[in-house]
Amino acid sequence: MQHRVLDVLEFYKIKEKLKQHASSSLGKEKVDELMPSINVDEVQRWQDETDEASTILRLKGHAPLGGLKDVRAHVKRAKIGGVLSPIELVEISGTLYASRQMKHFIEELVEEQEVNLPFFIDYVRQITIYTDEEKKIKRCIDDNGEVLDSASEVLRSIRSSKRATEARVREKLESIIRSSAAQKMLSDAVVTIRNDRYVIPVKQEYRGAYGGIVHDQSSSGATLFIEPQSVVDLNNTLNQIRIKEKQEIERILSELSSIIAEHGDGILHNVTMMKEIDFMFTKARYAKALKATKPSINDGGIIKLYQARHPLLKQEEVVANDIELGEHYTSIVITGPNTGGKTVTLKTIGLFTLMAQSGLHIPALDGSVMSVFDEVYADIGDEQSIEQSLSTFSSHMVNIVDILKNVGDRSLVLFDELGAGTDPQEGAALAISILDEVMNRGARVIATTHYPELKAYGYNREGVINASVEFDIETLSPTYKLLIGVPGRSNAFEISKRLGLSERVIERAKSHITEDRNEVDSMIASLEESKKQAEIELKESNYLRKEAEQLHRELQQQIIEFNQQRDRLYEEAEKKAAMKVEEAKREAEEIIRMLRKMQKDQRATIKDHELIDAKKRLESAIPQFEKSKMKQEAEKKASRRKLQPGDEVKVISLNQKGHLLEKVNDGEWQVQIGILKMKVKEADLEYKSRPKPVEDKPLATVKGKDYHVSLELDLRGERYENALLRVEKYLDDAMLAGYPKVNIIHGKGTGALRQGVREYLKNHRSVKSMRFGDVSEGGNGVTVVELK
Template sequence: MNEKALKTLEYYKIIDMLEAFATSSIGKNKCRQLRPLDNLTEIETMQQETADALSRIYQKGSLSFSGVKDVRGSLKRLEVGSTLGIGELLAIRSLLENASRAKAYSRQETENEHTDSLDNMFELIEPLSPLATEIGRCILSEDEISDDASTGLRQVRRSMKLTNDKIHTQLSSFVSGNSRTYLQDAVVTMRNGRYCIPVKAEYKSQVPGMIHDQSSTGSTIFVEPMTIVRLNNEMRELEIQEQKEIEMILSNLSQLAAENLDAIFDDVKLLSELDFIFARAQLAKSQNATEPRFNRDRIIDIKKARHPLIDKHKVVPIDIRIGETFDLLIVTGPNTGGKTVSLKTVGLLTLMGQSGLHIPAFDNSRLSVFREVYADIGDEQSIEQSLSTFSSHMTNVVRFMETADSDSLVLFDELGAGTDPTEGAALAIAILSTLHERGIRAMATTHYSELKVYALSTPGVENASCEFDVETLRPTYRLLIGVPGKSNAFAISQKLGLPLSIIERAKEQISQEDETFEDVLSNLEESRKTIESEREELLSYKEEIKTLKEQLEAKQDKLDQRKERIIAEANEEAHRILREAKDYADQTMRIFNKAGKDSMSAKELEKHRSDLRKKMDKAGKKVALKTPQKQKSTLRPQDLSLGDSVKVMSLNVKGTVSSKPDSKGMLFVQMGILRSKVHISDLQLIDEPVITGPALSRTGAGKIKMNKSASVRTEINLLGKTVDEAVSELDKYLDDAYLAHLSSVRIVHGKGTGALRKGVHNYLKRLKYVQDFHLAEFGEGDAGVTIVEFKK
């Protein structure tokens, strides 16, 4: 792929984004070296790897390869028998620990466990846990070897500690003894790896020993006392032994690593490749990208494509297709309308797809493999179009024309711009015609009307436009294939405030043919918008009809299931009843046969006959299908009495008559705590018990009905309540008392100011079923109690 296209289409910015997701130095290097491929098999393999890694990320989370160090140099040294240093061995350990984590990651259980293209790579990873453990046991850090790394090292370090303690003991006694007056400071210091004490220069002859250093002023001499020279020598010998032990440990560890040289090489290769693959998957996740489907027919069909370098919250998705019914697409429209973005989106997504990267577009978008992508895209959004600019563009065009073939994708931005419009348009048509004749897939943006006419009149060439809202002077960035775009220069100028007279004068300068063509484009645009609006409305109706159809089918299914269940239950019940009838018939036959033999009395026979008839009637009622019919009331006012039990048919609720019907047939019915006015035609008398006081009586059907009114007291206490509270409580109490057929009740309201008594009396005057009320006699509560008598 030519370098200019990669730079022009900003491919390297995508590579920078990809590199940021890699976590190892080798993985980052692989990302930097990624370039588009032209081998379909390799491309599809990389796309599949990216898809499988993305699937694993969604199911198991991300996988880090930050511990993967580039140890290939160290491994080369092991090949020739060299001993590795502490840092190199720690890098190998880090690599193997990362290999172990990757191995564990691949074994995590998922809901949909299946084989993918990465399984083999994970399977080939060798964690070499014993080697990693041994390195970790021996080496604690970059600067520290464990005492337990070897027996010899442990013994040497124990001896070093003892010797060191002896040295400090003797020096401490020397510093704190009689010789303290000779010392500059009462401290012990190190010079050239030997323990020394700072002695004043004038007393150096008083302290026998070896002089190792002198201060810059010469006033202090650093002397190693003779008493510890031997101990210092021993310490130096022990340090040499320690270093030898460490070198032996490193040599042994290097030997262990060398024995697994091939496995470590493979781990470096596999883990760096997996880091590269998972970086591609992480990039796809961040862009909400999908895997494109590749074809060999040079067809591009990208659905809802988004340019990956534009903010994903602001970018407008576009649909782009080329190569199926046409191989040349000419995009027109006003400046800043998104033409160049559309061009770059096609080129960049093609490069990304051929690099094994997912593309930010909808599922099932199609791309083809192009051996070369040529792009001549520059900043043409300036009013200054010089010859040098035209020459630069033509240089690119010449190179494209020389090397492009049927396996190339060519992208032109403002083809023919920068020179005389007539000549530029003619030149652009000639270039595009040549590409079209050679079967080269091409896409070009332009302002020239001649190219719009060329696309309309040439088979295999299609117009497209970037939609622009003249009212708001803003582009919508939607790409409309099949519709040529208007420049909208006059409309935009008028909106921006250019005098109408100047615009009219400008219109006079263009030919009648051009004006007519622009009018045709305007009509096409209006027709397109109308069709799109109607299409969206039709889609909405179709969705609504589909939803209603699904709901109706679901409802019908439920009805069918219910019907089948009812029929099955009815059949089962019918079979059971018939079996019972047969059993009773058999029993009856036995009885009659026995009667003939034993001379059973006629009375006994009649009893058995009566029992059989009852059983048959009962069975017949169960088998018969009862179709509920809406009953029409035939009650007359004289048929109802206060306290009668009725059913309000419209509400399917039982109640009690609490008033006589008026001239219009309206009456009050008490339904629980609800007292409602209904018409007599909506009532049906029901067979309920009549309860007087606490006593019970049977109905005609012989059933006993209990009612809470059976426990109504003969007195209600309203002391301390407001008039509203008292009337509300009194209303329910009097209804219950009247339904219980009490002849009279006592209302205790107290004397007080008389307001409560007055409110109670006013309420009692309105009740039709109250015969009379009066204050109680002296000794029974007099003015504090009211006696109420009900109508009979």
Template structure:
């Protein structure tokens, strides 16, 4: 896209605002280089990355990457054998650690499938592991220097250096602390000159301190002398320091060589993290303007519902729907000055540039834009009343250039087309220029004051009128864009509002041609109908959104129901198959006995044995858990009766009877079923239960709620609870673990599988809590 159009559309200001959300120099450089592109594959890839960056931005625990820096010059130096300094090595270490943190963060976030980041997950999984480089750097240096134990040689050297420094300091301290030397010294301190430790001696006592003079004071009254007694030690210190520098250089060269071995890997992870922060910066900016990701349309179109200019205050800006209808190639906007016509043009051009830069745009949900190879602008900020010849010439020179360069993949924006010259000539010239754009099949938007262009769209196919609304009552523009309606003159209404004599206005009306009056009346009707249609559209959009949300909620609940149903069926089949397997085992024993009998009496045929055994195979369940058994005629059932619930094969007690239905209690479950589903049974004799008295026994509930507990704490509570439930002689209890990720449910059922006091367990039925509970039968 040409730079002139980008400057007119203030694209660079948008780019500057995005850069404010950058966390490091790597992404800041990418933002500065960002420009719109017309490659649809690149745009779609950028928008897909942006969509995943939005997900990360919405998380509260984003790690951050402010320590990321550009290290390609450093790795290149290392690759040609140069030595990297400690701060430079730390920059490389920080990049590796930032990558490791984000890699762990993204992979953990997407592990269970709750968050989908396919592009980022795939990219992070392919990144090389460079922890050994960062760990080695971290082991050998802090932010500024090498550690003493970076090598055994360096440790010995620095210990020797400390010993010599201590000896020098002790000797100098003894000199400055000597009472005999107090009057000979300018100050009783040890100072540094030329990297040597010296003492400040008064000039008249210089001969009393033989040694090397390293400096004098400005007044010449003080000499800074290194006494001969420490000169030899200082020489040894210099030698040790040289050895230290050699060892430090050796270690840094070694670390630099290790960096050189993985140069391309370090550059690659830096690039990946810079691109991620680049996308995060765009996502954060998009969130700040309440933007959306526009759909890329295959056909040529502009659909921008409730769009606004991103440089205006989003709290007060008037949002307008800028939508090219079917088969519309040109839109002509009319209306008063300062009504928002120019802003509308800039909004369309800027939003297209943002979209083709892989950015979110300030518009409503459902925005659709096609890809334009170029956007050409003839938009002047000059709004003065007087238009000189030079201004007209400047605009016409630009228009000539546009007409030569445009093609069917271009969007052309004309502001005040044909202005600055004689109105009749300007209007004719404007219509001719628009005709040329239509002939070239170029999508066009133009603003104008010429009344002749209001009727232009009625004589041309593919052209639509639009206007900016003007409030006659307040004598001010509303900045509301009306698509499909041309602007009308409000001169009479404004004059009347301002107090012009009514007879003058009446006389003026009579002077207007009847066609103009009818056109203005038609425009007024169109404005009214358009406002009503826009209000209806907004209401329909709201209802559509509510319906979509309700549909999504119902779909999720139905999916949950289907999963619960499948689980219950599978559990029921497994239990039934266990029963049949046991029966089959018993049948095998019987058949074995029959075979033995046959060998004695020879009266039982082999095929009869096989047929009998095959009947057991047919018993394996493939149907539903609920049985279809019903009585043909209902028995007389009363509250308190013991019954067998035929459809579930469970025993229960009738709680209440209501006509043809009754409420039955089965364990902890209450259900309302028809009377034909019950068969009366005699009450069971109460079993004699031996009660073992226990001091300080606690009364516990029939259920245990583990929701919100940590995994280890939950299993500890479960173990204690089961012990108490067994001591309390409970036959059945319920464990509430919630749905969540399913980890706690798996842990609970895994424990129950090996618990000695547990006879069996099953998932909860819908009335009991479904997947969120496990019902336990105790021995």
């Protein structure tokens, strides 16, 4: 990618904002190295890595990267025999700790949450744990870089001796400054240090009173800092102890440095892995801040952005737009007035492309699609060059000439005010020719222009579509809403009229406009109105579609439940029949055994009354199956009233109401249940009512059986008064729909809404009974209502 294009599209500003979310200098270094890739597989991998990091942040809310430092220079110096400082060793220990924490964090997350994190697992598997080395450094050096007494027994002994000697020196000096002569001869009654030796401040005129060594004097020369002769030997001893302490500390640091050198390659590899991990979380944090999503990636030049927002504008103020390119058309020509948002649209598409090819998520809704381009070319802004004596037009042409030399079928080209800065007629002709050339090369093109001639260009060229940025005449300001398929139109007359210009002057101005131009403006106005109406109708159709899908799912669920219940009843009936048959077999076998025994014992003809008794027992052994009470009642009711088309009936096996459409044969009817039509045996139907003739009413005022009502009402989050109003209306609708049973979801919460709703249901005219839902229905958060 050209650095000029990255600068024009403000990609470097994105990197600066991204850098703010890094946890360490390693992550910031990775951001500095970041450049868009043109390899589709690499881009897809980067996007997946960012998505994995976003998943972790969503599940856990954080990532354990505390203590991570860039210790590569420290480790390399240790490998060549250098002795590391305490602070450098502390940073290495912190990095070893961060590596260990991250490895355990990812492994536990995968095990506990059963989430798939292939990239993170690959990185942490390459991390080596150095627990012993980490603990050894922490045992020897504290977090502030001080070598601890516990580092070695020798150091502990030396420091104990050092503290004792220092105490003796201070004790001697304090006895001197507390003496009666001290107040007269000392500038101040304090013990201080000069050149690592304990001294006292003596006035110049009493220099010889204490003897010893002069180490320093005040700026005025009135005070000398003298080491009295009585403590010279003790200070000498103290210095010797300090030398031993320094030597022991150097030995300890050398030993620790050798340990780091021994494992240097492994530690450096850990740092490399942690650098990648920190960078992935950096991208994920930035995506979270932008409310960005992962786009689908392709290499076919297809871009689909839903509610795209420019990432560098204030997110609470920026206007989101839907933008598509590359599938049904390869070029967009955006026309309209200045300050309308045309350039922002160009930069949004260009910047999104660079972000996506860098593995960054984009601030748009889920389902957005981005393509990978080999090059992004942009001629945006007024690049007039005084140094090169180039006008605005010449400067633009220099860029365009360079673009035309290199553009190909895997390029994205962005032209801002194409052909501007010269004679309008020549500029428009030049703009059309340039667009034709770039399109013929197979590139994806988005261009903005003022020229009205280019409005017709979108209608005369295949693969080109017009677009504009909406302008609100009422407020005299742009809405920044992009309208695909509608060319921009001049609003000069309307704006002038609202600002107070006389109607006479405006009409005279209109007379100078050609009839063709007026027709074009009228056509554009009509297109804008048609597009707005189409958007409204699209929203309505989407709502109706969702309602239909919900109804379809509910009916499917009812059919599934019906089939399950039917299968269960069949299974129970088969079991009962099998038991009766088995019992009959046993009884018959017993009778046969008895007859054979009688025949054997009596050895004579069996008497008639004995045969009659045996026959009766055999007849009674034949299994008798009773009809279910439900079926008996249905047969009785069906026999009492002759059914006819239009009757309201109840399908007993489904426990649902419906209407008879027509009789299929002697034993079956076609029944309408909601939007479902099905054949039902007459024995499974229960007559409910026969509709009376009604006067014709306007269709819009009648809610009949075809009016869909959901089987459940969700009141969660509602205020108490609103909830009761919704319950009342819902029960009326449910009664009209013929539902025998509905669910009212009030949630558990504090119980206030639940209690209020149940009190209301107790006294409602249409409620037959109610109960809390069972565990599978939602428990105490749901009330199941049976209607009359």
